[in-house]
Amino acid sequence: MSPDDGIPGSAEAAGAPRIGVDEWVASVEGKSERYTGVRGVALREWDRLPAPARVFLCVGLAALFPLVTSDGNVFRYGLFTLVYGLLAIGLNVVVGFAGLLDLGYIAFFGFGAYTYGILASPQYNNHWQAAAAIPVVIVATGMLGFLVGLPSRRLVGDYLAIATLFFGQAFYVFVNNANRIKFPFFGHTNLTGGSNGIAGIEPFNFFGYKVQGTRGLYYLLLISIAIVLIFLFAVHDSRTGRAWRALREDPLAAEAMSIPVNRLKLLAFVFGAAVAGFTGAIYATIATAALPGDYNVGLLITIYAIMILGGFGSMMGIFVGAIIVSSVPELLRSSANARPLFYGVILIALIVKLRPWRRFVLEIGALVAFGFAVHAIAAGVYPRLVHGHSIGNDFFARGLDHWLLFPERTKNMVDVAYIILVAAIVILPQLGRIWRAVLLPPLLYLLIFVWENLLLVQINGATRLILLGALLVALMIARPQGLFGKAYVEIV
């Protein structure tokens, strides 16, 4: 929890336009003009670059990543970021371009994985070449997308969401139980392996070249993303692309302009499904298996989070979103990373929020003094409160032992402190300015106390996800249009 960048009180502060109205759009767009110095120049130049050049820059940078780090890092950070990124790109066509709320998207991902699994694994003893299998996967998933998209002609908005959610659920239940179903014509066949899934899926085999190993898969994904992006940029400004956006902004008006709404919706569905199916095939070769639990609602939520975080309808944003959502929990796997990250974020937030700098120095000074005072009192009155030790043995950790309370075997006390902390973070922004300034140091002390005694101890468990959840809320409040999204007024 970073206390300050998530505090919403400022959003209602006098003077700032309300989110979602025309003035807000203007103020957001005006911001990049106002910045001066390097930041302003960089922002404006970035905006001025033609879209393909931005792709070129991003893909080029990503291509360098494996050259500077180990295989393990490429796998954990790179591979999953790209898989999620590619999925989000496909979803972005359906949701971001055409405005269809598709909640069954992950089923296409799974369908691709299973289809490839059936074509290239010991399950049915098929060992297809990738050059043949990939087109089959793409076409099959596209056709499935067409079928699922059919009701989209009749259903609108949230109801389409529900129908597709059902499709996603149905897919999951089907693959989890298909070994018990008797099919027409085929009878009993172990199509999907039931809850065991399909194991031993082979890597892509291009005429003897096997794409395997972390780096091989990484570059394969990167190439796929580049191709899909190029295609999408070509589409974006074409008749179809413009019609899709018109559809998203206002389907009624679009129909009145004699845009073939139904055909375009279906096209978006088919395209999104095909991308997801292809990604599924790649993921199947990464996991070397297709397992039913991998294609459930949770992943869908992850992909939506990536897409919206990055900025609705923005291709570049998707990459940043993917990096945040898939890397932050990974980074937090070890306490060695988590500690600097945590204190860094807090410091930056304080520096940004506490202006002028005198206020910052004052608050930090108060925090340090407060800590020593509390520590001294506790040591005198109830020494068990300071008997514990912080994690690690570096200079910082040993210093903390003299400043922060480390109670011995009082898990309950720390739990209560956590609840108080959450309550305090919610309440603080509702208070007046002076109270906020006075209460900030104790709140920070409490935050550090909870962090060192509870969150850091559980860093591998619940903490990472707690931080991810808090980050999602904080980012949405700070930039409702997503990191790279364009602010626009929604017609409801």
Added chain:
Amino acid sequence: MKGRRGLIGVLLALSAALAVVAAAYATPDRAAAPATPAASGSALVKCGKTRTIGFMVPATGPAASIGIQQAHWANYYVAQYNKTHKTKIKLQLEDTQLGAPTGTAEALKGAQALASSPNVLAVAGPAGSNEIVGVTKTLKDAGLAWISGSSTRTTLTTDGTRTGYMFRTVPPDAIQGPTAANYMIKTLKVKNVYIIDDQEVYSTGLADTVQQVLRGAGVTVGRDGVDQQQSDFSSVIAKIPRSVELIYIPWQLPPKGQAFGNQMKSAGRGSVKLMGADGLFDSSFASVGSHVYDTNFPLNPKSKIVAGFRKQHGGDGEYFGAPTYAAVQVAAEAIDKACKSSGITTRAKVRAAIRATKIPASRSLIGVALRFNKNGDLATAKKFGIYKSNGSDFQPVAG
């Protein structure tokens, strides 16, 4: 428009370049060789004073309740070991979120994190059978052996793809299922059995095995399934025919077994016998009543180690985690052996040492000596123990 065409051309060229790089990386001979020395099985590792064992458990997510039990038992072993040995061991925990909405992705990433940490010499875990299927390639490529304390799917060890890498301290379904079924047929002499699985890998595997043995013996068998997340069983219960004498529920979460038993009681059918499997071996399931049976590896609840553990955890045995204690024990002792002569070892040496494990029954928590057969299964565990509840806890009965 012209400018854009040019850029697209550049992009195509870039993709082509990337394709070349990818092809270079993807050539078969390169893939056969380990990618980086640090991650391979033959790289030399200094043992040092503190040895690291990778530990994969579901610390969060829907199965966290069993993951925490495993973590407690593993930590308990580590604490004991570190008290009595000069060298220390350390667990590097990776959360797999078994059963989480994102599936096995977390397990994959955790396995990769272990594979690329050069200090990790062996792995305890993962918990789930599907997780093992998912992480096989990653761990194998890194030359790491893993010892699971809870995955029971029979084919994991017998299909040959993991031989020499995977070991487990829990006997597979092929042993547990028949033990349970034979007890039902021969000792309880039931003629009408109802089997309810929870649709998870562990459960369907056991249910299938038991169903097969029972049908073979001419017992009437009904079959149903519930969702692992489900807590309401009343409509499933309503459907169970009145003639059923025993219900077999090979589930994984003991509290769900307890809920099922209690809901049977509130439906006025508290007299129908219940039987669980090792996943339900816990006092919470036993507390349903004395009509509850269970199968478990022959753990001795009176052993000193178990008593010590219970004392530390407020009287709770958390028996599902006990084989994980054995798994960490096997890993730790194998590492010690592999490190003995020179203080420098390799993951391959540790693998060989695990394969040659010989821990006598007296030092083994799970009641039998720890030795592995060529598949990686316990060579000594030929049979499961049968337990019956005395109303609050499970007591062994003669099978």
Added chain:
Amino acid sequence: MNWSLFFDLTVSGLTLGSLYALIALGYSMVYGILKLLNFAHGDVYMIGAFIGWFALHALGGPVNPDFAGAAVLVVMFLTAMIGCGILGVAIERFAYRPLRNAPRIAPLISALGVSIFLQNSALLVFGAQFRDYQTFSLIGVKTYSIGNLFFSVPQLLTIVSATCLMIALTVFVARSRLGKAMRSTAYDREAASMMGIDVDRVISVTFFIGSALAGAAGVMFGLVFGQIYHFMGFLAGLKGFTAAVIGGIGSIPGAMIGGLVVGLAESYATGYLPQGSTFQNLYVFALLILVILIRPSGLLGTAVVQKA
């Protein structure tokens, strides 16, 4: 026809249905006013179950309660409802209010963040183990039977108290000033604020009531099914959401009927359809699709032109 089976299934369907209805109400009321799918609602319900458990143990635990069983129950319900109500208001203020007019999908992600946050906070603070309400010790194992037909006290308690809560809510919304304000805000937020209705306050009240109902549902769940744990909100939230849509999202009586329909459908599907409990969720969702294909605005929803 096997009447005993039918009766059992109906009782269990009604029990589940009342729980779903209570959860669905929270979804529906919030959606009616803010057009927001509050993903965190299922987790509020989970927190409610935990508050109930702590209240129970603060009063001496289920085996030797300090007061009579009925008094303990009342305290459990009240603390859970008030606690969840406050939690709901806090969530709205902190995570949704700053996004009131943002693109509709932004609060969705914010809600998702809150959901992840609550779920894992519960894991952190309450632990991973299941907590047992031990209903049998608290209100006795009594099972009433009429001939072959069985129902238990917690089931009866759930159905009756859920019905009471829903009646109270209906009266509140129909009769009180605040209820009227809620209805007009749902009808047209801007017009309502021009008529001098304090929209912020109405929204806070809505969140309070919806979350309190979810809290009550959480306690009932604990009483009927025994165990509670940190992940229980996910599935319940999904079902409650389904119920809200079947009934017509935004409609209060619709949510009640939707909840009962989903509960009964689930129960009957388990009992009567082939492989019923395996495919239970599928049958329920199929019903949902059927309903929205025939009546796109749900059973009791009003048809509106939807542009987004």
